[in-house]
Amino acid sequence: MxxxxxxxxxxxxxxxxxxxxxxxxxxxxxxxxxxxxxxxxxxxxxxxxxxxxxxxxxxxxxxxxxxxxxxxxxxxxxxxxxxxxxxxxxxxxxxxxxxxxxxxxxxxxxxxxxARPSSASIRDANLYVSGLPKTMSQKDMEQLFSQYGRIITSRILVDQVTAGISRGVGFIRFDKRNEAEEAIKGLNGQKPLGAAEPITVKFANNPSQKTGQALLTQLYQTAARRYTGPLHHQTQRFSMIPSLGKGPDPNNSSKPILDNLLNASYGVKSSPTLFPRFSPITIDSMTSLAGVNLTGPTGAGWCIFVYNLSPEADESVLWQLFGPFGAVTNVKVIRDFTTNKCKGFGFVTMTNYDEAAMAIASLNGYRLGDRVLQVSFKTSKQHKA
DNA sequence: TAGGATT
Structure with missing residues (x-):
């Protein structure tokens, strides 16, 4: 499933x-x-x-x-x-x-x-929990386990097809292995308050401990990608773009990630309707341009020119914009030497042509705050300008 | 009943 x-x-x-x-x-x-x-x-x-x-x-x-x-x-x-x-x-x-x-x-x-200081005591402190009541939230689960020690991460797995219903299984990573051991002793086979069934709590398998078959599959996929490039999930990738206009991930408790840096441009109404949708024509026309006057794909990859960035823009903006589309090897914001403010443009290098083309098709015309970006493959003409 | 958190 x-x-x-x-x-x-x-x-x-x-x-x-x-x-x-x-x-x-x-x-x-x-x-x-x-x-x-x-x-x-x-x-x-x-x-x-x-x-x-x-x-x-x-x-x-x-x-x-x-x-x-x-x-x-x-x-x-x-x-x-x-x-x-x-x-x-x-x-x-x-x-x-x-x-x-x-x-x-x-x-x-x-x-x-x-990073916590490396120590044997923090290794193998991850627990696999099953039989959780479907109504139990991640917070509920943390509350249940927190009596045994400091929790580093927790998660509950959900069914994708039923739009996020808990599957009743999850993970709890403690700071220390002995805390995890105590949690097993205290909670394995116990019914959470109000639950009909007992939960199972045990050490999680190490994800790198794969079966021989899984190893072979992984090796095969690795080899296949060397020749065909990464697997594509265009729908997933595109679905992420409107989220650029929604600000930081509410599931992530980090400080507002780029709001301060971007004049809150991520936080205001960057209308998804203004977002240029994927167009096969656009992609085809760009494909036909490949090799005409582009600088890529020499060495590091495909260089992309990004114009109309705000003076406050920094490298993380470019990572944020282009990272969702695929492998980005380098980003550069061009700054004024004296003011250190962005001169309005920057460059992004992406490894794979199709990912770069997708990024361009999606981000050219993208409204970032009150600015509309111009995004294209870097050309030799722009290089001289 | 399965995630990539200690180099």
Whole structure:
């Protein structure tokens, strides 16, 4: 059965660093070791096909990175959908959380938060819960489990076809493994207050522990994508565009992501009716232009010219706009040297032609606040201008 | 009855 995630509600407990802070630069403790609790971030819910390079490019647009790593499966090399970014400056880590947490990339909404110090005690602390009453919300479930420790994430799976009815199964990740153990002891086989049936609580399987068949399937898909490009879900991708006009994801408790940065242009009435719908004609006409006077796809990918950005626009705006369409390798806002304000345009590099074409077809003419964007493949003529 | 949260 097809399922989807209800949400990735944040817990009330802060995941932030503790201890004394310095205004700038790495924090050095008395024993000489660097304390990266204010610079090291964990990034979750990354798109499956995002590469290390794209990952670095996205987070490097915020500030200087000390190190970053997209975590991969040791055997298949596939992304595990999360990674770490350690900034040089704690202020940039803070900025990355404020501007990139909640960013929509393809079908995912990424989560950016401080990484907890690595420790054996925080591993294998994820629980699988089944037999939950269908009426139990994510909050209800957290309330039930929170007596056993600090909850890092929780989710309830829902049926897609019945528009979000709980399937009665979910996950609870505790901060510490021993907290998860206590929750199993206390809740497995117990009936929640008012429930007719007892719930089952056990350690979740590690998602990377796949069956041989699943591994083969994954390897096959990986190989197939090398030749045919990523699988496309155009309807899904397009359905995300009107959401640009709706502001931050209400399921994500991050601060209003881009509102401040964009003169609240995401928050006001960016009418979906003004949004140019997918047009096969548009795509065909662009396809016919390929190779005529475009700069792509040399090396890094297809370069896209974005015109009529506001003076306040920054790189995260471009990630926000183009990320949902596919692999973005680089974004650049062109700024005035003296004022550091955006000069009204920028560039985006996308790996795949069809994803770039789709982004252009969708975003050219898109109203961003009180501005109408002009989006096209970068041409040699524009390059000279 | 199945998510990609610790390099």
């Amino acid at each position: 097809v399922t989807q995630i209800i949400s990735t509600m944040e817990t009330q407990v802060s995941n932030g660093p503790s201890g004394t802070s310095l205004p700038n630069g790495p924090v050095i403790s008395s024993n000489g070791a660097t304390d990266d609790s204010k610079t090291n971030l964990i990034v979750n819910y990354l798109p499956q096909n995002m590469t290390q390079e794209e990952f670095k490019s996205l987070f490097g647009s915020i500030g200087e990175i000390e190190s970053c790593k997209l975590v991969r499966d040791k055997i298949t090399g596939q992304s595990l959908g999360y990674g770490f970014v350690n900034y040089v400056d704690p202020n940039d880590a803070d900025k990355a959380i404020n501007t990139l947490n909640g960013l929509k990339l393809q079908t995912k909404t990424i989560k950016v938060s401080y």
